[in-house]
Amino acid sequence: MRVDAADRQPIASETPQPVEPLDETRPETEPGVAPPIADESQSTLSDDAKEEEADFSWLDEDLPPEDEDEDEEDGATPAVTAAPRRPQVAGDAGFRLREEARPQPAGPAAPQLTWLQRLRAALGRSSTQLTGQITSIFTKRRLDEEVLQDFEDVLIQADLGVETAMRITDRLSEGRYGKEVSGAEVKRVLAEEIEKALDPVALPLELDLEKTPHVILVVGVNGTGKTTTIGKLAAKLTRAGLSVTLAAGDTFRAAAVEQLKIWGERTGSEVVARPIGADAAGLAFDAYDTAVKNGSDVLIIDTAGRLQNKAELMAELEKIIRVLQKREPDAPHTVLQTLDATTGQNAMNQVDIFRNVAGVNGLVMTKLDGTARGGILVAIAAKHRLPVYFVGVGEGIDDLEPFKARDFAAAIAGVEAEAISESA
Template identity: 50%
Template sequence: MSTAWHERLLGGFRRTSDKLGENLSGLLGKAALDDDTLDQIEEALIASDLGPATARRVRERLTGERFALGLTEARLREIVAEEVAAILAPVAKPLEIEAFPRPQVILVIGVNGSGKTTTIAKLAHLLTEQDYSVMLVAGDTFRAAAIGQLKVWADRIGVPIISGSEGADAAGLVFEGVKRGTAEGTDVLIVDTAGRLQNKSGLMDELAKIRRVLGRLNPAAPHDVVLVLDATTGQNGLSQIEVFKETAGVTGLVMTKLDGTARGGVLVAAAEKYGMPIHAIGVGEGVDDLRPFDPKEVARAIAGIERLAPEKSR
């Protein structure tokens, strides 16, 4: 990964790593780790949004190791990084474009305000960088702003877009997109959808209609149903996974807004609880700020290791 991306990662997880440092402050330095200290370390990790399961893993690891000279904060951060990397490694899976016949259809879902529309643009940019041809479908027809925003992005990154007016039939636009994408040999069709979590039945009905239309054209579509999660919502993001998993058949996640104010530990909690593929993370506003991630690098950023001991080589 480039140095610039690495620096953005460190910045993106700064709130989490700083919070971890604050929560661990004063807990260490004893010659032996007693149950009371282990309880406090576990609570500190949960308070840092890493989730109870991750905190329990770290505690069990600490219980099983001997620290003759006491446990230092630097060593504890290393252990946290190792355990977090072990949790993230199985879920760090970039989107694979392998559908045949083309196009591969990716439905993108998420609540309004999650950064869904800009994530679609960044994802399209990432795929065009990999030499895939991409077409967008502005299927969030309930908001004129979403349609307009996606058109601007499509123009900016130089990809075609299928769109209609506010209130247009989303399934009809998807139908048009697949037909055109098939005729033109487009590799990837990325479909924006309405983010109406508060109206589950309406969301389910619309997605079911889109699926029926897709099924008539290509029984394998949609090939991916990607949920965009806003990392600033913390644990609330986990409940969104629960709801969308049931209503929309989510196959993978993209986590956005890891911009230094985010509660980045939720990335780990989501991986631990659901084990779903996390295709990419977004660490800024720029079109290049969405990328697949290296589990070890992210784990070290979460644990704040680079800033704690910059002289150590990785």
């Protein structure tokens, strides 16, 4: 079956948001009633519990073999009136089912404007800064070395990366050297080149349901939005009719566990949690079994992100992966890294680190709203060429959007998407 689809740094808010049960998405879950938490007896969290770390050395022993055994519209909360009995995934949901047997209904026309407006609003600061500088550089000046150098500097300051900045200035100078160039023309060239850089990485998340559960391990530095992204993703998947189990693998922070439980309630997903300080690999192992037992299509595992204690964190991630592979050799099927757009160049370095240790094979860029540093996504795409599945444009449940190269390029360059398509 195929489905496409240290020490802690301070974070903006660790307070779980109020619960708004998504009762319409999962009728089998009573509105407002929390789904069962695996091993409820252990779910009470306390500092004392840190002392009680279980012995998971048995995980290193060989295990007996296993038995063989959205209609989301662009940028808007999907109008779900009844839970689909079978997954129905819209073409633009940002993920897709590989399984041929799972049909993709045509669905209603997507309200593109809503999504574009949201993206433009999200990238407003990145775009305003960049386009303002373009206007001041190019007004009443002929294209010469000095202008091109000023332009290149602006692009580098906008975090687009040296390689992309040089490609854009080269392309601009082609046939225009010595001439006056309008700001509109510069923005169009900018948008086209950004789209070219992003297009290869704008891919839907592929969920392979041949062997359920499809395991998604979510990694990234703390505060980059792992838990929030997991919640938003669970909402997308459950709305499409897939069943999801969540594993609270950030066993270092009580607030992260509580936050995940709330997302579990909101999305009707079972949450597997352990006391603070518990072994994250053991939890992942149990969560896999829980997801098998409850028939989940997807298991999403949260992790800690204490980069300051790098050796310990990396050992923990490696152990989680090793342990999961005792159950399913291909797990985790997706290793998703969250990147906080507001951290600019740091985000690039974080990909270097987590890619090596955890085998990251997909990215989600969060907090694109309210940052002037959205350009970093272009530099990361050019360097790492990893798929970017979604972008986070706010803290709400609907603020996770499938990544679309053209829309992103147009929004950041401050042009209409049609302007790119006409001239590209």
